[in-house]
Amino acid sequence: MKYLYLIIYIAIGWFLGITAAQAQHQIVTGRLVLENGNHEEPLSYANVAVFRLPDTLLVKGVVTDTSGHFCLDFKRKSKIGYLLRASFTGCVPLLKVLDEVGDTIRLGTLRMHDEALRLSEVVVTAPLKPMEQKGDTTIYNVAAFPTPEGSYLEALVRRIPGLSYDPKSGEMKFNGYPIRQITVNGKDFFRGNKDVVLENLPVRFVSQLKVYDKPTEQEKITGMKSNEKNYVLDLQTKREFNGTLLANIEAGYGTHKRRDLNGRMMRFKENGDNFMVSARSTNRNSTTADEDNISNSVNLNVSKNVKEGLSLSGNVNYMYNRDGGQSGTYSEQYLSSGNQYLLSENDQLGKNQNTNGRFDMNWDISKQTTLIFSAMGGYGDDESRNESRTATFNAPLDADTKAPFAHIDEIGREMWINDNRQQTLGRGKRFNYDLRLELVQKIGTKGDFLSLDVNHTYQKNRQHAYTLSSIDYYQLQNVSGGDSLYYQNQYRHTPQSSMNDEVRLGYTHAFTKKSHIQLSYGLENDYERLDGMTYDLSRRETGHFVLGALPEGYEVDEVDSLRTRSHSRTLGHNLSFRYNYTDEVWGMVASVDMTPQRRSIEQATGEHYADTVVRSVEWRSQLSFSYQKDGRFFVLSYNGNTSQPRLEDMMAPTDYSSPLYIRRSNPHLRPSYRHSMHAIFNNFQKGFMASLMWNQTFNAVTRATYYDRETGGRETLPVNINGNWGIMGNGYYDKRIKQFHVNINASGGYDRNVSLINEDGTQNSRSVTGATTLSSNVRLAYLPSWGNIDLTGTWTFYQSKNSLQNRNTYTRNYTCGIESSVNLPFHFMVSTDAGYVFRSGTGMDGKSDNELLWNLKISWKFLKERRGELSVYWADILSQRKSFTRYASATAFSERYEEQLRGYAMVSFIYRFERMK
Numbered sequence: 001m002k003y004l005y006l007i008i009y010i011a012i013g014w015f016l017g018i019t020a021a022q023a024q025h026q027i028v029t030g031r032l033v034l035e036n037g038n039h040e041e042p043l044s045y046a047n048v049a050v051f052r053l054p055d056t057l058l059v060k061g062v063v064t065d066t067s068g069h070f071c072l073d074f075k076r077k078s079k080i081g082y083l084l085r086a087s088f089t090g091c092v093p094l095l096k097v098l099d100e101v102g103d104t105i106r107l108g109t110l111r112m113h114d115e116a117l118r119l120s121e122v123v124v125t126a127p128l129k130p131m132e133q134k135g136d137t138t139i140y141n142v143a144a145f146p147t148p149e150g151s152y153l154e155a156l157v158r159r160i161p162g163l164s165y166d167p168k169s170g171e172m173k174f175n176g177y178p179i180r181q182i183t184v185n186g187k188d189f190f191r192g193n194k195d196v197v198l199e200n201l202p203v204r205f206v207s208q209l210k211v212y213d214k215p216t217e218q219e220k221i222t223g224m225k226s227n228e229k230n231y232v233l234d235l236q237t238k239r240e241f242n243g244t245l246l247a248n249i250e251a252g253y254g255t256h257k258r259r260d261l262n263g264r265m266m267r268f269k270e271n272g273d274n275f276m277v278s279a280r281s282t283n284r285n286s287t288t289a290d291e292d293n294i295s296n297s298v299n300l301n302v303s304k305n306v307k308e309g310l311s312l313s314g315n316v317n318y319m320y321n322r323d324g325g326q327s328g329t330y331s332e333q334y335l336s337s338g339n340q341y342l343l344s345e346n347d348q349l350g351k352n353q354n355t356n357g358r359f360d361m362n363w364d365i366s367k368q369t370t371l372i373f374s375a376m377g378g379y380g381d382d383e384s385r386n387e388s389r390t391a392t393f394n395a396p397l398d399a400d401t402k403a404p405f406a407h408i409d410e411i412g413r414e415m416w417i418n419d420n421r422q423q424t425l426g427r428g429k430r431f432n433y434d435l436r437l438e439l440v441q442k443i444g445t446k447g448d449f450l451s452l453d454v455n456h457t458y459q460k461n462r463q464h465a466y467t468l469s470s471i472d473y474y475q476l477q478n479v480s481g482g483d484s485l486y487y488q489n490q491y492r493h494t495p496q497s498s499m500n501d502e503v504r505l506g507y508t509h510a511f512t513k514k515s516h517i518q519l520s521y522g523l524e525n526d527y528e529r530l531d532g533m534t535y536d537l538s539r540r541e542t543g544h545f546v547l548g549a550l551p552e553g554y555e556v557d558e559v560d561s562l563r564t565r566s567h568s569r570t571l572g573h574n575l576s577f578r579y580n581y582t583d584e585v586w587g588m589v590a591s592v593d594m595t596p597q598r599r600s601i602e603q604a605t606g607e608h609y610a611d612t613v614v615r616s617v618e619w620r621s622q623l624s625f626s627y628q629k630d631g632r633f634f635v636l637s638y639n640g641n642t643s644q645p646r647l648e649d650m651m652a653p654t655d656y657s658s659p660l661y662i663r664r665s666n667p668h669l670r671p672s673y674r675h676s677m678h679a680i681f682n683n684f685q686k687g688f689m690a691s692l693m694w695n696q697t698f699n700a701v702t703r704a705t706y707y708d709r710e711t712g713g714r715e716t717l718p719v720n721i722n723g724n725w726g727i728m729g730n731g732y733y734d735k736r737i738k739q740f741h742v743n744i745n746a747s748g749g750y751d752r753n754v755s756l757i758n759e760d761g762t763q764n765s766r767s768v769t770g771a772t773t774l775s776s777n778v779r780l781a782y783l784p785s786w787g788n789i790d791l792t793g794t795w796t797f798y799q800s801k802n803s804l805q806n807r808n809t810y811t812r813n814y815t816c817g818i819e820s821s822v823n824l825p826f827h828f829m830v831s832t833d834a835g836y837v838f839r840s841g842t843g844m845d846g847k848s849d850n851e852l853l854w855n856l857k858i859s860w861k862f863l864k865e866r867r868g869e870l871s872v873y874w875a876d877i878l879s880q881r882k883s884f885t886r887y888a889s890a891t892a893f894s895e896r897y898e899e900q901l902r903g904y905a906m907v908s909f910i911y912r913f914e915r916m917k
Helices: 002-021 153-157 194-200 217-222 647-651
Strands: 025-036 039-042 047-053 057-063 069-075 081-087 094-097 104-112 131-134 137-141 163-166 171-174 177-184 187-189 206-213 231-237 245-254 259-267 274-282 294-307 310-333 340-364 369-393 416-443 448-477 483-510 515-536 564-582 586-605 608-629 632-643 661-663 672-683 688-698 700-707 714-721 724-737 740-758 764-782 787-802 807-824 828-841 851-862 868-875 884-888 892-898 904-915
Touching: 025 047, 047 069, 057 069, 081 104, 094 104, 153 163, 153 194, 153 206, 171 231, 194 259, 586 647, 672 700, 714 740, 787 828, 787 884, 807 884
Parallel strands: 025 104, 177 231, 661 714, 700 740
Antiparallel strands: 025 039, 025 069, 047 057, 047 081, 081 094, 131 137, 137 206, 163 171, 171 177, 177 187, 206 231, 245 259, 245 904, 259 274, 274 294, 294 310, 310 340, 310 892, 340 369, 369 416, 416 448, 448 483, 483 515, 515 564, 564 586, 586 608, 608 632, 632 672, 672 688, 688 724, 700 714, 724 740, 740 764, 764 787, 787 807, 807 828, 828 851, 851 868, 868 904, 884 892
16 A cells, blocks of 8 residues: 555656646756955855746845855746846846847856955944855854854854764764764865864954755755755855964873874865864773773875866875773563572773775766765774673662672572683684775766766775683582582684675656666675684683784694585675656655575585575655755655575574674575655754654564573574554754843653573573653753853663563663853963762662763963964862663663773963964
8 A cells, every 4th residue: 555655746746747747947057266466266155046037026036055056047038138137245246138038048157256345434234144044054153152252163053053073982973863974175085074163274264154055066966956955064164264273283292191193284275175184092081991002093084176076085084093991780680480680890901093085076077977986994903801600689689889799798598590701812804895985977968867877885894802711600500419510611703704895777767857776786696704713722722822813733622513604695686767857846756676696605514514596575665755945844754675584694694602692694585675754844043953853663683582491501592573663752942132142952762672582491481571661851051252161961861661560660860060161361261071970770879870971171372363272171170970771672771881991180381373374
């Protein structure tokens, strides 16, 4: 029935498109530039309008894109004259009579000039509009949002309604939507480095901020735009700062080995010739207790306009991270005959380094042909070490996750099931690259296009895993009648590789400028390889064994029954149909994708060999409607898709690395089908947003768990199951009233997760966990030119209920805080923030779990033009930082505590350098 509705909607849209095509339209295209001597600069977001003569009645208006191009169509009546007018702030208006006939008028490049006339002794004042809405572009005038002297972009963003930035996560949002990219004067830049520009670009360099939904190059060319938002923040720099070189260096050191060494150099030009290089070594924001944790990075970004229609950009990045910490966990495993209870403590250390790069080229070969090429790749290695102790019990415990085994000797022997001490070491190397070529060719003059996409991806990963463990089983006896002991010394080597090749040919037909249809065919070939070898070193002398060092002749200890080899090839033919109708108010997207696949799987495990061919058909469908007018935006969408099981779930070797947690695969898994509905309403001008999302999965892949009550061990097997669904809603309000900024956010959701549990080896029991999440956040800010005062309040509620034991657990967190910064005389600034967190819930001790976090920073700017800055930062003055996490699944409820670094001080010096062109 849903496909019948889809056909009806498409037919209606097609009819609207054909009806519109019967009207007589004239299309006017061109490009606006500012002529400044021998130099020409594109005029982004200039106003272009057509007026009827002689009464100068407005017929149609548009704004230019980021490169100065415009295209508008209007219904032309015979025997009536038309005039085109282009205007831009600070420029002399440009007028041109449209006396040509035909479907399309190509005006080419139109040159505008700076307003040379200056009126003396006449002062005209008018309030500057803080925000303007031009089409789907929101423009913020920076001068309307005063910031303290010497502020950087981060301080400006917090003053603008609708924009938010979290420096800890690096996430930036516009009315609740993530901002995926930051550009400078319309040019792609700062890919993956939002924090660099927000924390280092002076506000005084920027004249406007523009937020808009950026289509991909192919979407922009063909007009086939989806309803998914891809918001971009564009920084319009002031012309007097064009070509300015910015540089800074910072050195900071503090207690507990805190340090921050970094340097950056960047330059922007309006024509898009930009570059940035940065390097940093820091643990300033690391809160874990391991004082040796560090993050090192080097980044280089470059973009250049070679000529009109040809732009290049690229980046190279190197990263090294060391992350270690200690944590404790309490977990309750759901069982129908009585739950099991786990305590664990972990001391882990992870190191990884990665080098990656990317190159992009956009080339308008001609007015009809566009070529897009991108290449990216990376190489890295990692190492992880973990030393842990986990114990399982058959009765509830009064334990503290901060020190799980502090009073372990007080627990009676009859309550113990097992006690596992384990050391693990993992080492891996990875290599990947991705090449993509897109070619778009315009056919004729009506807006038809042929597109060719070619993509090649390769990944290779080599993993080495070492395990050394000993387990005491208290419910089992050995031959002498004592507790049974299991010892394991194991090494596993699992090289993996995958390769993907895809070729897609598409045809886009435009019934009108608003109505498009696209047909495409794609051929895709996937290859996956997984090899695994397991070595049992338990017979070796353990007294001389060093974890990670293989003894001589270890090859003879290979376990033949655990040796595996899995190869998979998938050949798919993708047929896609898509219809798109978009005008200034309404939009509709309907698509259906069908992918017949042939998947051949070859597997050998020990002496067992299997060669299987699986044929399947993947389906993907989408139907969405959108409405946008006067700053209001509404979308209602439906998405559904099937997905095949993963190769490792179907053919991976049995994982015996932990005898208490054995993982198997299942070659009989069926495809899953997931569908969802999403509704969202946004009033950009009033700062209001609300959304509702629902999803459900048929034949979801979950892991059935088989428990051994005597050993406490678990064996899991992937299976298909029904009953998983979730719903989530969110409301958002953001408003600025003079110097006050109000932000209110509330959300809630419910997730239902189902799994299978088997305790006696005969019958599976359904374990159903329902989890409810509610949260709200209120922020009231006073933002004068001398600083800011922010008051915040947060409330979160989490509740989970399981069907097997009717177990109900909940957690409530309340947070109230204040954050302020004040500019003082003699170029001093004081900033401080404090927040009190009150926690309550099942098994929580209020006083010991609550915390009061207070941070303070004092800085002083000095030297010429106040380029130097000396600061003192004291974090967690009261030494109360804590980290609690609670979560529930279909099989268990868990609480985790991670030890935190408390109370450190840091002194920093920053020197900033600017060289004007």
